[in-house]
Amino acid sequence: MSGLQRVITCCAVIVLVALAGCGSREPTTKGAPPTVRLLTESQYRNIIADVFGRQIEVAGRFDPVVRTEGLLAVGAGLATVTPSGVERYVALARSIAQQVVAAQNRDSLLPCKPTDPQQADQKCASEFLTRTGRLLFRRALSATEIAAASDLATTGAREQHDFYAGLALGLQSLLAAPDFLFVTETVRDDPRSKTVQLDGLSRASRLAFFLWNSMPDENLLQAAERGELDSAAGVGRQVERMLDSPRLESGVRAMFTDLWALDDFATLEKDPTLFPAFGLAAANDAREQTLRTLVDALLVRDADYREIFTNRKTFMTGALGIVYRVPVDAPGEWTPFEFDRDDPRAGIQTQLGFLALHSHAGKSSPTLRGKAVRELLLCQRVPDPPSTVNFDRFNDPASPGKTARARLQVHSTEPSCAGCHRLMDPIGLALENFDGAGQWRERENGEPIDVRGEINGVAFDDPAGLGAALADDPAAPACLVRRSYSYALGRPIERNERKFLSYLDASFARDGYRLRSLLRRIATSEAFFKVTTQPMQVARGQSSEGPTS
Amino acid sequence: MITRREILRGSIGGTAVAVGLPFLDCFLSANGDALAAGGPIPVRFGTWFWSMGHTPGYAVGDRTDRIEFLEECRALIPHVAKINYFGRFNSPLDGRPNHVHHTGWVTTRTATAPALPGDIPAPTIDVLVADAIGGNTRFRSIDMTCTGNPRDSFTARSTHIRNAGEVSPHALYQRLFGKDAAVSKDAASNVATDAMLQQSVLSGIGEQRKRFERRIGAADRARLDEYFTSIRELEHQLAVQRATPVDAAVCARATDPGEGPIGLEIDVVRANHEAMTRLLTLALACNQTRVFNMAFNNALSSLRRPGTAYTHHTLTHEEAVDQQRGYQPEAFWFNCRVMEALSVFIAAFDRVREGPGTLLDNTLIFAHAETSYAKVHAVDNIPVMTIGAAGGRLKTGLHIAGHGDPISRVGLTVMQALGLPLERWGTGSLQTSKTISEVLV
Numbered sequence: 001m002s003g004l005q006r007v008i009t010c011c012a013v014i015v016l017v018a019l020a021g022c023g024s025r026e027p028t029t030k031g032a033p034p035t036v037r038l039l040t041e042s043q044y045r046n047i048i049a050d051v052f053g054r055q056i057e058v059a060g061r062f063d064p065v066v067r068t069e070g071l072l073a074v075g076a077g078l079a080t081v082t083p084s085g086v087e088r089y090v091a092l093a094r095s096i097a098q099q100v101v102a103a104q105n106r107d108s109l110l111p112c113k114p115t116d117p118q119q120a121d122q123k124c125a126s127e128f129l130t131r132t133g134r135l136l137f138r139r140a141l142s143a144t145e146i147a148a149a150s151d152l153a154t155t156g157a158r159e160q161h162d163f164y165a166g167l168a169l170g171l172q173s174l175l176a177a178p179d180f181l182f183v184t185e186t187v188r189d190d191p192r193s194k195t196v197q198l199d200g201l202s203r204a205s206r207l208a209f210f211l212w213n214s215m216p217d218e219n220l221l222q223a224a225e226r227g228e229l230d231s232a233a234g235v236g237r238q239v240e241r242m243l244d245s246p247r248l249e250s251g252v253r254a255m256f257t258d259l260w261a262l263d264d265f266a267t268l269e270k271d272p273t274l275f276p277a278f279g280l281a282a283a284n285d286a287r288e289q290t291l292r293t294l295v296d297a298l299l300v301r302d303a304d305y306r307e308i309f310t311n312r313k314t315f316m317t318g319a320l321g322i323v324y325r326v327p328v329d330a331p332g333e334w335t336p337f338e339f340d341r342d343d344p345r346a347g348i349q350t351q352l353g354f355l356a357l358h359s360h361a362g363k364s365s366p367t368l369r370g371k372a373v374r375e376l377l378l379c380q381r382v383p384d385p386p387s388t389v390n391f392d393r394f395n396d397p398a399s400p401g402k403t404a405r406a407r408l409q410v411h412s413t414e415p416s417c418a419g420c421h422r423l424m425d426p427i428g429l430a431l432e433n434f435d436g437a438g439q440w441r442e443r444e445n446g447e448p449i450d451v452r453g454e455i456n457g458v459a460f461d462d463p464a465g466l467g468a469a470l471a472d473d474p475a476a477p478a479c480l481v482r483r484s485y486s487y488a489l490g491r492p493i494e495r496n497e498r499k500f501l502s503y504l505d506a507s508f509a510r511d512g513y514r515l516r517s518l519l520r521r522i523a524t525s526e527a528f529f530k531v532t533t534q535p536m537q538v539a540r541g542q543s544s545e546g547p548t549s
Numbered sequence: 550m551i552t553r554r555e556i557l558r559g560s561i562g563g564t565a566v567a568v569g570l571p572f573l574d575c576f577l578s579a580n581g582d583a584l585a586a587g588g589p590i591p592v593r594f595g596t597w598f599w600s601m602g603h604t605p606g607y608a609v610g611d612r613t614d615r616i617e618f619l620e621e622c623r624a625l626i627p628h629v630a631k632i633n634y635f636g637r638f639n640s641p642l643d644g645r646p647n648h649v650h651h652t653g654w655v656t657t658r659t660a661t662a663p664a665l666p667g668d669i670p671a672p673t674i675d676v677l678v679a680d681a682i683g684g685n686t687r688f689r690s691i692d693m694t695c696t697g698n699p700r701d702s703f704t705a706r707s708t709h710i711r712n713a714g715e716v717s718p719h720a721l722y723q724r725l726f727g728k729d730a731a732v733s734k735d736a737a738s739n740v741a742t743d744a745m746l747q748q749s750v751l752s753g754i755g756e757q758r759k760r761f762e763r764r765i766g767a768a769d770r771a772r773l774d775e776y777f778t779s780i781r782e783l784e785h786q787l788a789v790q791r792a793t794p795v796d797a798a799v800c801a802r803a804t805d806p807g808e809g810p811i812g813l814e815i816d817v818v819r820a821n822h823e824a825m826t827r828l829l830t831l832a833l834a835c836n837q838t839r840v841f842n843m844a845f846n847n848a849l850s851s852l853r854r855p856g857t858a859y860t861h862h863t864l865t866h867e868e869a870v871d872q873q874r875g876y877q878p879e880a881f882w883f884n885c886r887v888m889e890a891l892s893v894f895i896a897a898f899d900r901v902r903e904g905p906g907t908l909l910d911n912t913l914i915f916a917h918a919e920t921s922y923a924k925v926h927a928v929d930n931i932p933v934m935t936i937g938a939a940g941g942r943l944k945t946g947l948h949i950a951g952h953g954d955p956i957s958r959v960g961l962t963v964m965q966a967l968g969l970p971l972e973r974w975g976t977g978s979l980q981t982s983k984t985i986s987e988v989l990v
Contacts, residue, residue: 036769061720063713064700066667078709080772083689085713086779090751148753156746173750178761178776186764267698269812273856361813361851362858384666387647387926389866407867436858 027499031530034185034198037209037490038079040065040072042254044181046214048096051135052109056099060092069492070375071483072258077490081181093175097168106164120157120166126150129170137179138208138215139201140225149173183209187531198529200224207238207523210488212247213254232524239523243516252299252515253291259483260376262287264357271362275437278356281319286438289315290353292334298515305477305513309347309377309470312339323352323439344433344440347467349373355431355438364436366404366428367411373427373455377470379479382423389416402445405429426454430466477513478505488522500527590904590911592940593833594678594967595841596658597894597916598703599887600650600850601865601923603932604876608884609634609948616948621884624892630946631899631909632936633988635959638951639929641978650848650862653928654703654919660957660975669705671976674915674960676706679840681969684782687790688838691829693721694847695822697811701847710775714844718806718824725832726803744787751784799835803828813851813860815886822890826897834901834908845890848919852883865923877924891916895936906938913939915963933959935988942966944988957981962988 039047041062048058063085068075081089100109110128114121129149133141141149149170157166174180183205187196198206201216204224208216216224220238228234242248257263265287270278292315297303303311316324318331324345329335339345348354349369358372359365374380401407408429411421430453435441443449451462458469470476481504486493493501504521511517522528603609603621610617616634618625625632640656647653648666655663659671672680675690683689694701694714702714715721758777762770806824810817822845832838846852850861859867861883868877898909914936921930933956938945943966951958957975962985964971973982 033766036765036772061699061713063711066709066711068709075709078772080710080775081779082706082710082712082775083683083779083782084692086776086783087688090747090783094747148756152749152753155749159742159746169746169750173753176750176780177754178757178773182773182776184761184765184769267700269697271814271853271855271857274858360858360860360863361853362860384646385649387649387652387928389926 026525026527027503029500029527029530030494030496031527031532032489032491032494033533034187034202034531035077035183035490036185037073037076037183038065038081039181039183040076040213040254042257043209043213046212046250046254047136050214050217051132052096052100052105055105056096058092059095060088063088067261069486070379071487072263073487073490074492089181090172090176093172094168096175097171100171101164101168110167114163117163118161119163120154121163122150122154124163125153125157125167125170128167129153129174132171133174134221135215135218136174137177138183138205138221139179185531187533196531196533198531200227200229203229203235203529206488206529207235207242209490210251210528211239211242211519211523212245212251214247214250232526235529236524239520242523243520248519249295249299252295252519255484255487256291256294258487259480260290260354262290262353262357265353268357269361270356270437274362275435275439277322277439278352278437279319281317282323282352282437283356285317285320286323286352286356288334289317289320290348290351293348293351302514302516305480305508305515305518306471309349309467309476310464311348312341312343312346314338314351320352323437325440344463346464347470349377349431349467349470350434350463352438355434356436359436359438362436364404364432364434366408366432367421367424368428369431370424370426370428373470374423377479378473378475379482380423380475383420385420386416389414402447403449404432404444405450406447427466429453430460431463433463477508480515481505481508481518484518485522488528497527500525590940591682591836591839592942592967593839593841593908593912594675594682594939594963595843595912595914596675596703597891597914597936598654598842598844598846598918599891599916600654600846600848600919601861601880601884601887602918602920602927603922604881604884605922607876607881608888608932609636613948613950616946621881622888624885624889625895628892628895628899628936631895631938632934633943633945633947633949635933635935635949635951635956635985637930637953638933638956638959639953640931640956642928643977647926647928649926650919653921653931654848654917656928656979657917657919657931657933657956657960658703660955660960660979660981662977662979667708669708669711672706673704674964675704675840675842676712677964677969677971678967681967683838683840684785685789686836686838687786688725688832689782689786690840690842691715691721691725691832691838692842693825693829694844695818695825696813696844696847696851697821698847701844702842703844703848704842706775709772712842714842715825716811716821717808718821718828719808721825721828722803722805725828725837726800726805741790744790748784748787751780751787755780755784799831800837803831813853815852815854815883818846818852819886819890819893823893823897826894830897830901830908833912834903843894845887850883850923852886862923880923898937909937911940912937913943913963913967915960929953931956935959935963939966942968942990944990947988949985949987954983955979955981958983958985965989 045058048056063082065072065075065079068078099105111131112124112127114124126146130141130146152173153166153170156169157163160166185202186199188199190197201224204216204220208214208220223229223234223238265283268283294308297308297311298305314337315334316328316337317334318328321328358368371382374382408425411417411425430451432449433440433451453460453466455469456473460466460469482493482501507521508518607619608621610619616629616632618629640653642662645662645664648663651666652663655669658673661671663670679690692702692704692712692714694716697716699713699716702712705711755777761773765773811821829841852861864877864880868879870876871878895909898912899907901908903911916936917933918931921927921932935943955978957979958981961971961974961981965984966989973980975981
């Protein structure tokens, strides 16, 4: 088949897929087995803040979840807790419980007072544990569970002659319990289809962790208990309420943090000698800048998702201003900022949050940046590097390249490199005006930098051209659709869901590529709640943690 | 293969104890020596990982009548009598791809070639050993990484059950010797009461196991089983803590290193490695744990020197070979620093007196890289060393040539020296039942 024929065939397939998805009726899916997901660190922290308030410090380290199929949310569906992880959870539960019952917090967080603070008071303990346990477990506790936690509180109070110390033990037992740490979905028989369906409380948790990245609130729990989440209308009402809630921002932040691997900022470092402006404050602010830019564009302004690749509006702090080399009116706080029309920075991929994260500690990396654009923004998997690369041509001391383009030229001529690097390097080279910390530069080692590039057959001359090409690339919104859906479910996408994804693609386009609309489409779809007892048809559990040499 | 639950049951269960105890006695020093606080000296096991391998021709000489450490390994020369070096062992992959900087350490630690990138298809050797002996101390295992990233850890039960490394010396101190440790007689009684109440909390959680098992499918049941087993182990370790207080005098020698910089700059990594090593040796000496894992750098070594653009890993690929010296000078410089760090680690163990010898004599350190020559990602001839005499169960000072045998022979030998009842280990061409008898006493 000639290249032209391949292009025509591909176009035909795209048109057919688009037409298939144009119908307004949601295609049927078979779903996948219900999930058991370990709370992520951000979910754990959000729940503690939502239940007890932000004054409770979650002081501890969490075992990292393995990023799987590109998402921590999928890894959480396969993760368990190691012995050292259990030790940490138990210690963390203890620390939180002790803070909750501490003198400065108990009056606001406990619904009752013991008759004698030096004695056990089972009634007061039960009242607190019943109310709190319902939020932590995302369901009402059984009489047995309440009795077990209350008995522990009584024993502890008697041993220590302190009601509150005993109550802390009862609360600790809830916070270290699997019912809290694992979001365990349960099913019931569906008499209409002779299959199974998610029960109401599991539906509530699915909605809450997707849209809020936290547990269901009391309103949602009650709706589930009344059976309102069994109907499309009931789900629709709750979804509208949740989309209007301030907690949606937390959910969107968590989603993009996972989709774009912004958690990697936790271990990002830059050489302070080479990049003295990029310290810890700048690194923290760079991550926050990316999230603020997204929230502003996609939630506050309700802009077209594709705009994020060309958008010049962002927010600035003093620490960031030094790296961007722009004046900042109020260095100590976040202030809105817009890059000039002739400024080379346009789009999220020209912000520090992308440029610095996908670079080495001491230099930029067109390869890492190109890989990130392919995999994170376009969902195009770049094969892992082969082990048999001949590096001798990189090591020619007679002709050391002064610019990255010159050094990477060998990638295009060495057969073992060319296949993959031509997917990455032409994208990353367009961002070479930004050094390893994301700072502007026009020359490298005295040589002017050539930032012409190409992506999927579209050539461009500068970083802004790359942004425009990304905004025009249908793979970009389709990527958001796929990854959002997989994130929402906490599992890989099933083969039986492909038509549904095409439907989502078309719906997203009809809705003007508005994020809120996409979230609504997913959260109110039948596919979102569909479960089966049949095994999954895709390979589960491929770790995404691999190197790029 | 002996499973984690079987070992646990054997060590604390009723009738199975009669079977389990003689086996567990294997983990005591063969010399019959006693700890200062009483009780026989236990044998400890741990791993020490480094990446980027060696510079061929500049690390270890070819002669096999003794170990000949060359320029890159000069720092190890003072310890040569307590080291075994294993060269020319291979990692046959049976057609599976060599996932660069991953496959090598996985084959060395699990005797199984990973099919996918990031895959860990079988438990790592330290996990198997910890299953056998980790339950009888306060900590089943202490895992550390010097890079600042807890993901840089090379100990796992499977792909999704990875033991994250402790990254901060200060946090390690708090965990080992903080307020929950009975490091003085005054503290012991409070800690014992507290441990009893904590046991009650864990006991209540453990009782939920059956209810959970009824609610979920088989795959998820295995995941929850891991969680409940960990809960039970922690409960057991609290019981151990109450029954057998640690050697308070030795523990009390630990001092808090305080908060310091964490990162990948080479001097920062070395300083954190040294601080965590000191805490580890004290924790071992005062019987807080018997298993440990130390990762000096990450698999794609991101070690760097201040003010330079290239990391250790990028240097191994992009630095030109100096034609006069015959190697990549900057990459070689990093390799030398890594071996110096290993020397520091060994010396710290050898400084702690224990019975007539040292802690090192009662320990078996399994040290290895993830590749033999990083420039070409080779997974054959990965450098492996055993350090220490494992309580008199291992000869030392030997250079063993593998002649292309699977690298799993080293791991099997290590586990048999430690007393694990394994006849064979590994899968595919990496499966072996041949121990290396030359090093066994």
